Amino acid sequence: MNFRVSSSPHNRTQRKTSDVMLAVSLACIPGILTQVWFFGIGVLVQIALAIAAAICAEAICLRQRNRSLTQLKDNTALLTGLLLGICLPPLAPWWVAIIGAAFAIIIAKQIYGGLGQNLFNPAMAGYVVLLVSFPVAMTLWLPPVNLIEYELSAWDMILVIFTGYSDQGYSLAQFRTSLDGFTMATPLDAIKTGLSNQQTYQEIIQQSIFSNDLGIGWMQVNLAYLLGGLWLLQRKIINWHIPLTFIVTLFLLCLFSYLAAPGSIAGPWIQITSGATMFAAFFILTDPVSASTTAKGRILYAALIAFLVFIIRNWGGYPEAVAFAVLLANMCVPLIDYYTKPRTYGHVKG
Amino acid sequence: MNQLQEISWQGLWKNNPALVQMLGLCPLLAVTNTFINGLGLGIATLMVLIGSNISVSVVRNWIPNEIRIPVFVMIIASLVTIVQLLMNAYTYELYQTLGIFIPLIVTNCAIIGRAEAFASKNSVPLAALDGFMMGSGFLIVLLLLGGIREILGNGTLFAGADLLLGELAANWTLHLFQFEQHFLVAILPPGAFIIMGLLIALKNRFEKRIEAIVVGQPDKSEKIERARVTAES
Numbered sequence: 001m002n003f004r005v006s007s008s009p010h011n012r013t014q015r016k017t018s019d020v021m022l023a024v025s026l027a028c029i030p031g032i033l034t035q036v037w038f039f040g041i042g043v044l045v046q047i048a049l050a051i052a053a054a055i056c057a058e059a060i061c062l063r064q065r066n067r068s069l070t071q072l073k074d075n076t077a078l079l080t081g082l083l084l085g086i087c088l089p090p091l092a093p094w095w096v097a098i099i100g101a102a103f104a105i106i107i108a109k110q111i112y113g114g115l116g117q118n119l120f121n122p123a124m125a126g127y128v129v130l131l132v133s134f135p136v137a138m139t140l141w142l143p144p145v146n147l148i149e150y151e152l153s154a155w156d157m158i159l160v161i162f163t164g165y166s167d168q169g170y171s172l173a174q175f176r177t178s179l180d181g182f183t184m185a186t187p188l189d190a191i192k193t194g195l196s197n198q199q200t201y202q203e204i205i206q207q208s209i210f211s212n213d214l215g216i217g218w219m220q221v222n223l224a225y226l227l228g229g230l231w232l233l234q235r236k237i238i239n240w241h242i243p244l245t246f247i248v249t250l251f252l253l254c255l256f257s258y259l260a261a262p263g264s265i266a267g268p269w270i271q272i273t274s275g276a277t278m279f280a281a282f283f284i285l286t287d288p289v290s291a292s293t294t295a296k297g298r299i300l301y302a303a304l305i306a307f308l309v310f311i312i313r314n315w316g317g318y319p320e321a322v323a324f325a326v327l328l329a330n331m332c333v334p335l336i337d338y339y340t341k342p343r344t345y346g347h348v349k350g
Numbered sequence: 351m352n353q354l355q356e357i358s359w360q361g362l363w364k365n366n367p368a369l370v371q372m373l374g375l376c377p378l379l380a381v382t383n384t385f386i387n388g389l390g391l392g393i394a395t396l397m398v399l400i401g402s403n404i405s406v407s408v409v410r411n412w413i414p415n416e417i418r419i420p421v422f423v424m425i426i427a428s429l430v431t432i433v434q435l436l437m438n439a440y441t442y443e444l445y446q447t448l449g450i451f452i453p454l455i456v457t458n459c460a461i462i463g464r465a466e467a468f469a470s471k472n473s474v475p476l477a478a479l480d481g482f483m484m485g486s487g488f489l490i491v492l493l494l495l496g497g498i499r500e501i502l503g504n505g506t507l508f509a510g511a512d513l514l515l516g517e518l519a520a521n522w523t524l525h526l527f528q529f530e531q532h533f534l535v536a537i538l539p540p541g542a543f544i545i546m547g548l549l550i551a552l553k554n555r556f557e558k559r560i561e562a563i564v565v566g567q568p569d570k571s572e573k574i575e576r577a578r579v580t581a582e583s
Contacts, residue, residue, distance in 0.1 A: 099533075111547075129535050132534060132535050133531075133532075134533075134534070135534070136531055
């Protein structure tokens with residue numbers, strides 16, 4: 001008899017990188033649609049700009065490195081651009097997306113040696129460079145469309161992105177101001193600013209961007225990303241370790257500190273349905289290259305990020321913390337992987 | 351290539367203290383957010399490097415080997431103090447901008463490295479030339495890094511030239527382009543690391559080509575040394 005011996009992994013179906021990346025991109029669609037519904041067509045423009053810039057940068061790099069351009073078909077540049085575009089404020093100037101995507105691909109990915117070699121999550125590295133470089137443009141988040149005082153058509157949004165002013169000459173700062181001259185921000189931002197202005201938690205929650213103690217728009221967007229993420233789990237494209245650990249750890253940390261000192265930080269439910277929580281849990285943290293690769297390591301990695309997010313979000317200088325937390329945890333990944341090596345089957349522990 | 355050329359070649363390119371030896375990175379990365387800051391620190395380091403190389407070379411035959419490092423540090427520290435007092439007197443604003451990094455020249459490994467590796471083994475003129483070339487190599491990198499970071503981050507070049515060169519240079523600032531928002535990361539420390547890395551990459555890219563121009567083509571007819579495969583008794 002002839003025994004065929006093959007090495008592990010003994011997969012019955014071969015899953016190509018391009019299929020995985022495409023599936024992750026598709027899983028973002030419900031979230032993106034919800035974002036468009038609440039924050040306008042600007043989201044799509046940012047995503048398109050970021051994807052175009054990412055693919056161009058990847059093509060240039062591959063050419064410079066004498067690699068075949070067919071590598072573009074692995075969809076990783078597409079996914080990096082997509083993830084970065086989702087993170088950008090919908091009405092950020094057009095060059096923001098292009099600089100961010102180019103940095104993500106050229107510096108954070110290709111200089112390290114291309115796909116599979118990068119230490120840091122490219123999309124998050126690009127995002128952090130943008131956030132550090134252009135703090136003004138990167139924190140101009142709009143309130144949900146139905147709360148904006150001025151009517152903002154799709155054409156206006158595109159004009160604001162490319163020229164800085166809408167058809168009637170309103171600037172971005174004016175769109176963010178509500179009728180009573182109150183600047184509307186994201187829920188996490190509003191809570192943080194409010195608390196530092198000596199407002200009580202109950203007063204802050206009464207603002208028009210909240211309903212039932214949750215942020216309008218942001219809650220739905222997070223749920224949509226949760227939906228996309230669950231589909232990825234069901235397709236077995238990502239493992240449960242990272243998203244579950246991340247969400248549960250963040251929730252518990254917020255719950256304990258909320259119970260210990262109510263009104264001093266945002267409540268646990270609003271924390272896990274605001275900002276980038278769900279998007280990060282399923283789409284950012286699970287990046288197969290920069291995340292930990294062992295089961296125990298993944299749990300440690302996600303818990304570390306949740307802890308960092310909890311600290312930076314509530315006591316740091318920026319309203320959202322996922323990008324910084326992910327980059328810091330990325331640096332720990334080689335160490336985590338080293339200490340969580342699984343025992344080889346048949347070997348005794350020790 | 352004679353000895354003088356060899357020293358210059360080593361200091362400016364082949365063994366550049368910043369790009370190849372990567373010594374003194376702390377002040378290099380910290381103060382090069384403008385061209386003029388880089389120039390100020392570069393000249394200060396150059397002066398100290400020449401002075402220390404000469405002094406070490408002069409006394410090299412009288413220093414007991416066991417205590418040579420403390421002696422080097424004393425010499426360097428006194429020279430740095432001189433430079434610091436001079437800058438305090440004549441370029442006070444630049445002195446304030448550079449702050450702690452002027453006294454920290456003492457700990458710049460490039461200086462003690464040259465004292466140990468070159469000056470303590472060579473005659474005074476050679477040591478002086480080596481100090482000048484190594485210092486110039488360091489200065490050039492400081493200027494490049496400072497210039498690139500200032501252009502990217504501020505859109506200007508030579509801003510604050512009057513701090514170093516007096517009233518004459520008050521309007522030397524070139525406004526290359528205007529930003530609505532500055533590319534802050536170029537001015538912040540991470541930008542210094544990234545641009546420094548790119549400069550090193552660029553040097554490695556052109557390493558062979560420039561070496562071929564300066565040194566000449568390597569001799570092809572070298573005798574081929576055969577690896578010894580059996581141990582000889």
